[in-house]
Amino acid sequence: MDINQLDTPSLLLDLQTMEANLKRIDTFAKSQGIAWRPHIKTHKSIEIAKRQIAAGACGITVAKVAEAEVMAKAGIADILIAYPLASRTKLERVAALLRNARIILAVDSAEQASHVDSFFRERGQVIDVWIKLDSGLRRCGVDPGEPTLELAKQVSRMPNLQLKGLFTHAGHSYAASSSEQIEQIARHEGTCIVESAQLCERHGIPIEVRSVGSTPTYELAGKVPGITEVRPGNAVFFDAIQVGLGVAAYDQCALRLISTVVSKREGERLVLDTGSKSLALDQGAHGNATVKGFGYVVGHPEIVIQRLSEEHGVAAIEGETSLGLLDRVQIIPNHACTVMNLFDRVHVVRDGEVIDIWRIDARGHVQ
Known part of the structure; x- marks a missing residue:
């Protein structure tokens, strides 16, 4: 697939x-x-x-x-x-x-x-x-x-x-x-x-x-x-926090979310179908301030995810963007650990193809 x-x-x-x-x-x-x-x-x-x-x-x-x-x-x-x-x-x-x-x-x-x-x-x-x-x-x-x-x-x-x-x-x-x-x-x-x-x-x-x-x-x-x-x-x-700390580069970040543009106000903002229930509200553990927004939109530095409600990621358009309704983006989360815990499964990808699906077996096991 x-x-x-x-x-x-x-x-x-x-x-x-x-x-x-x-x-x-x-x-x-x-x-x-x-x-x-x-x-x-x-x-x-x-x-x-x-x-x-x-x-x-x-x-x-x-x-x-x-x-x-x-x-x-x-x-x-x-x-x-x-x-x-x-x-x-x-x-x-x-x-x-x-x-x-x-x-x-x-x-x-x-x-x-x-x-x-x-x-x-x-x-x-x-x-x-x-x-x-x-x-x-x-x-x-x-x-x-x-x-x-x-x-x-x-x-x-x-x-x-x-x-x-x-x-x-x-x-x-x-x-x-x-x-x-x-x-x-x-x-x-x-x-x-x-x-x-x-x-x-x-x-x-x-x-x-x-x-x-x-x-x-x-x-x-x-x-x-x-x-x-x-x-x-x-x-x-790795994740956007580690990139901000200089520990890794974006191309070393293995975990990403794929998301769709569901709404756009030209020149001002667009909305993605990923909110706090999939991206988490984490902007850095223990006082980290190296991240911008709520995840890094790969290939689109002009898009900054500024606000999350439960199912909406509201992103500012800083300059010009080619993105429009139904376009898809990949997002590197700020904190991979909290995002992984929000999903039941992860799609394993090689060269743009889904080759397997793995369960997140201990997801929600907090006791």
């Missing part, structure tokens, strides 16, 4: 571009002698997760237990849940997953770790945990250095927790205003993990895994000596 036979709005995934993005991650990891564990919250797809493993990933990262359940059921056997869990309901679901997969849990406080330890002690099970550090995002995580060491000591005394690693996510890199600022954030991201791990080891606590994430920083933080793993998520697709 030619993509122009698709009804709109439809979600498109350029397979060759995605494969090139996967090769970029794997080539970088191999060049540094480290592992990569992509975050699947970007795509929520079993097919893509399996392709990441086939391309060289050591396992996957998820945000939610529900995502882990989908991936473990599909045969993914090494999963980090990079989210601090403490409730009994969620830990019971994790315990069930241990029959089929290695699950790693995140801890960022002694109180939360004690909940996890008590739960697994009741079951006579031991679970691997990594301590999450706050490298500047000011979200979850313990501070680097002495606070990390103190938590590591406490976790090491909990018999049903096996401390295996330290990790962090420098998501504040999305708010960077220059490449120099991204480099500074990445350097701190890597060094705070390595130095905290070294501090723990000087006190007799071995730290096997030293993991960093964030698509804008992984190729920089991953070069810090002592880092053993990177966890980029968005890098499987």
Whole structure:
């Protein structure tokens, strides 16, 4: 099927571009002698997760237990849940997953770790945990250095927790205003993990895994000596935010929406059949201000999507445009992760032809 036979709005995934993005991650990891564990919250797809493993990933990262359940059921056997869990309901679901997969849990406080330890002690099970550090995002995580060491000591005394690693996510890199600022954030991201791990080891606590994430920083933080793993998520697709940050070019963005012009006021505006329910209202995570409008209209820089209602994308015409009623455009989303979660399926494209349709298996799995 030619993509122009698709009804709109439809979600498109350029397979060759995605494969090139996967090769970029794997080539970088191999060049540094480290592992990569992509975050699947970007795509929520079993097919893509399996392709990441086939391309060289050591396992996957998820945000939610529900995502882990989908991936473990599909045969993914090494999963980090990079989210601090403490409730009994969620830990019971994790315990069930241990029959089929290695699950790693995140801890960022002694109180939360004690909940996890008590739960697994009741079951006579031991679970691997990594301590999450706050490298500047000011979200979850313990501070680097002495606070990390103190938590590591406490976790090491909990018999049903096996401390295996330290990790962090420098998501504040999305708010960077220059490449120099991204480099500074990445350097701190890597060094705070390595130095905290070294501090723990000087006190007799071995730290096997030293993991960093964030698509804008992984190729920089991953070069810090002592880092053993990177966890980029968005890098499987890239998007307009990553282009704005200088991390990728538009032709490296694998995920796009195809949309139709449904209304036009000459010289002023046109309306596309994609609104907030397909493009999302995201204009940048954590303060990012590098995007213009609500997505980049490929080949038409004169079209700026200024407003979204639920089913309408209202775009300003800045100058002259050849677009008219029923013309189709492709849109690179600002944030691929949120857009992917709005669709049930994605049309896989090669050279303008739809060659497959993949389910977005963990779409809406937020618990």
